[in-house]
Amino acid sequence: MDVDWKPYARRMADAVLHRRESRWWDPLASTPRHVFVPRWWERGTDGRETRDGAADPEAWMKTVYEDTTLVTRMGARHADHAASGTPLPSGLWPTSSSTLPALLVILYRHAMLGETSRTLVTTGTGYGTALLCRRLGDPQLVTSIDIDPYLVQAATERLDTIGLNPRTETRDITGPLPGQYDRIISTVSVRPIPASWLTALRPGGRLVTTVADTGLLLVADKSEDGGAQGYITGDRASFMRTRQSDDYDTVSPGPEVWAAADDDGETVTTSRYPVLDVQNTWDIRSMLELEAPGIEHRFRRSPEGPRTMLMAHPDGSWARASAPDRNASPLVHQGGTRRLWDALESIRDRLNRTGELPVHGATVTITPDGTTTLTRGRWSATL
Structure with a gap:
């Protein structure tokens, strides 16, 4: 490919962070997002259609180095495996994407990463994993998991092409996790917090995630009783829900x-x-x-x-x-x-x-079995 991606990445880093003194500027400016998003699903006149970056490199660079989310999987269909311009049948929901970079930075900032924080993150395309590896400086501190074997394989290969080798595994993030961590950062939403996260989180460790089907970004630190205490942040974030199979097993209104x-x-x-x-x-x-x-x-x-x-x-x-x-x-x-x-x-x-609703700044209490309760004043809700 003849197009130089680095000026695009630097412009995106400037747009997202505004100041080059940020410790996240270099990871954004030096990570080739296009490597992780060679194809994606884009809205067209007849619904979602695939776009092939290599078919138009200039448009590819302009698209992937915008601060936007790019959908890479609809239902059980990977954009990588679909012919360019292929329309999708109606009724499919997005099941994986490359999250907009600004939102990744928000999550990572809430995680309060230390220089030696062993961190579990969700995989998706692998771009967020790459940013985390660049920021920590040691890919061996990072474990990246996804329930989709193809996503893990593709992300692992693409990470390797840019010299990064974090631990990657095919795992259901709501089940047992492969290690002990100082930070757990999930770009899929959960409800309630999986008990396995509390088991895998080290004392004083922090988890960052979103509450399924809401715009609530939740931060909590592991407490001495094996549960966690935290809060709902002022930032808004919404991610796809966890799934246990190729597609969502949802019950919708008929x-x-x-x-x-x-x-x-x-x-x-x-x-x-x-x-x-x-x-x-x-x-x-x-x-x-x-x-x-x-x-x-x-x-x-x-x-x-x-x-x-x-x-x-x-x-x-x-x-x-x-x-x-x-x-x-x-x-x-x-x-x-x-x-x-x-x-x-x-x-x-x-x-x-x-003048406001109690979800703003609500306190979060998580018991060791994952029961998650939001409280503010006399209001409370158990997930």
Whole structure:
């Protein structure tokens, strides 16, 4: 390849960190991200399609050295194995990616790495593992695991091409871990914290992860009782959930539930709150997921102004809120065994009344068996 990647990497490091004095600037500027992302799934007019970097090296460099997440696996399909431009069938979810570099740096900073911190990290493409090896200076301090054998093999080979040889293994991160560590950093989300992490974490060690299906970034230090104490950070982060097979074994609302959500409801009310795109909020979405797990959301907005939000749950409950524009009071239809909009409205009432939600800065307590409880004032939620 004739394109010089280093200027692109340096520009990305400048954009992410702003100051070259950062200890993360050199790892970002000196790690060839394109080596770890030769192909990826990109949104096209007909859904996700594969992109082959080598087919257009200039576009490849511009894409991979942007501070963005690049999806490399959809369902059980690796971009590495798909022909360029291949469209995907609908209904597949992303199952692996190269995380945007700025978010990796945020996680690593929360880990408070020491110069000799033995660290377990999740593999994915291997790019995050490479950054960690560069930062610590000794790849032997790093163990990188993933449940997908191909991802581990590909990442190991690509790490080797740039002179890095951390320990890599095919492992389910929710199961037994291959060693003892000062830091565990997971770029897949969990709920609750796996007990195996506490077993593998050394006294005083720190874990950094996200809570599944929320935007909550959790940091906790191992305590003397074998559990851990920590907090929810002010940074927002959301990662793919852990999986135990080639694809997610999820229970989603059936098409009949979504069809019902477009019909008349058993209860019809007018809300004082505007229609909200819940998926693109952080605190509200996270609170709702903690208090009423498993709700899926859809949001429709037309150029003329009408907005519609739909909520559906696998138990058959649903809600639809529609308004002619963003400031109008919506008409709300609800059906099924629970009133999903009412649960959302209760959270918005609390936000309106107090100006914040308790997930901000919540204290985290983890027992040795992994039971994870978030607390702030009189509010608490057990994952």
